[in-house]
Amino acid sequence: EAQVTQNPRYLITVTGKKLTVTCSQNMNHEYMSWYRQDPGLGLRQIYYSMNVEVTDKGDVPEGYKVSRKEKRNFPLILESPSPNQTSLYFCASSRRVGNILNEQYFGPGTRLTVT
C-alpha cells in the first residue's frame, strides 16, 4: 500500500530536549516536505526536499533542521524545542511532473506538545 508514515504520532516533551520526527514514504517520490498546522494560521511549509541531498527552506524554517540522505526518508529535527513549536506536524511526499508537484500525499500527522 502506498503511504507516508510518521513517528511518533503523539509526543509531549520539555523545552530544550532534542527530538526527531521520522518520515518515510514507499512511493519512490523525489519530493518531500514538512508542514505545521496551527489554528487560525492554516498549513505552513517548514522545509522541503526536491531530491536526495537537496533541501530548502519553506516559510517557517526557524528552529528546525532536516536531512535527506535517502530518497524514502526525510526526518524533521528540533534541536532545542520551545513551546511555540507546539503544533500538528505533517510530512508529505509528491510525484513531480517537470517542476510541478503532483498528487502530494500526507502522513497521518504528529501532535507535538512542548512544555
Added chain:
Amino acid sequence: AQKITQTQPGMFVQEKEAVTLDCTYDTSDQSYGLFWYKQPSSGEMIFLIYQGSYDEQNATEGRYSLNFQKARKSANLVISASQLGDSAMYFCAMSVAGGTSYGKLTFGQGTILTVHP
C-alpha cells in the same frame, strides 16, 4: 508570491445534494498545479484531486470534480451527492514551477463543510 483564497469559512449542504467549494488563486507563473485536500476531525490530510495548469479537461475523481476556470483564476471543488462522511475541512492548495517559490505548496485557509441528514 502565490496566494490561495477560500472565501467560505463554512458551508452547509443537505445529504445527497451537490456542493461547490470556492477557491481563487493568484500567481504570475504560467505553469502550476492546483490541489484539493480533505481534513476530517481525526486530523489526517486526504488528497482528493489535482489539476495542472495546462490540463485542458477539468479533473474528476469519483464524486469530486474540479471546476477550473483559468481566465478567472478559480479552481472550485464540486462534490456531487454529498454524504455525511464528507463533513470535514477542505483545503485548496497550489504549487508553481519556477521562481523563488519553486517546490513550495501554498494553502488556503480552508472551508468547513457540514453535511446535514
